[in-house]
Amino acid sequence: MELDWEKGFTLDFDKLTGLSQGADSKKRTLSQMRGMFADAGAQERMIAAGDPLVYEFYELGAPGDPGDLAPGASITYPGKVGDEYFMTKGHFHTVIGTAEVYYTLSGEGYLLCENPEGDWAAFGLSPGKMVYVPKRYAHRSVNTGSAPLVTFFAFRADAGHDYGTIERKGFRKLIVERGGKPEIIDNPKW
Numbered sequence: 425m426e427l428d429w430e431k432g433f434t435l436d437f438d439k440l441t442g443l444s445q446g447a448d449s450k451k452r453t454l455s456q457m458r459g460m461f462a463d464a465g466a467q468e469r470m471i472a473a474g475d476p477l478v479y480e481f482y483e484l485g486a487p488g489d490p491g492d493l494a495p496g497a498s499i500t501y502p503g504k505v506g507d508e509y510f511m512t513k514g515h516f517h518t519v520i521g522t523a524e525v526y527y528t529l530s531g532e533g534y535l536l537c538e539n540p541e542g543d544w545a546a547f548g549l550s551p552g553k554m555v556y557v558p559k560r561y562a563h564r565s566v567n568t569g570s571a572p573l574v575t576f577f578a579f580r581a582d583a584g585h586d587y588g589t590i591e592r593k594g595f596r597k598l599i600v601e602r603g604g605k606p607e608i609i610d611n612p613k614w
């Protein structure tokens with residue numbers, strides 16, 4: 425398939441995610457997320473028991489010139505570490521003044537967002553819903569359902585990713601299961 429970034433192209437979602445052509449995704453297993461879940465003991469037991477795939481994402485290799493857009497897709501799998509739902513690592517963009525849109529195709533969850541000044545929001549993700557992530561907000565997908573959470577996203581292609589800030593500090597909030605329902609709590613490590 426030719427991706428003509430100069431002339432434009434269309435792409436079925438199953439081709440974007442490689443579901444029909446076996447395209448490579450970037451995969452993140454639980455062992456690649458050490459330190460990111462509150463219950464480190466539960467995380468180590470799950471790693472020893474098989475190191476489950478937590479999420480994967482697909483990018484198309486958009487050119488990173490000013491004015492380009494980078495579309496992609498992510499799949500966050502259902503599961504929990506202790507009572508904390510499976511989630512993506514989350515990131516700021518290197519160009520922090522970058523907005524992004526997420527559109528949910530299937531599954532249920534939240535897009536957890538926060539800015540360096542401490543403002544935060546948890547936007548519900550459900551099929552057919554779009555979230556606009558404002559500039560300066562880190563974002564993380566959290567799957568609170570029992571099926572894969574599948575989202576489409578697009579952001580400015582020259583924005584880059586800053587994973588390190590979240591790897592060091594985490595998010596201010598965690599999303600955990602309490603009484604069978606998602607609840608947003610303060611991150612005890614903050």
Ligand code: MN
Pocket residue numbers: 515516517524563579
């Ligand atoms: Mn992003």
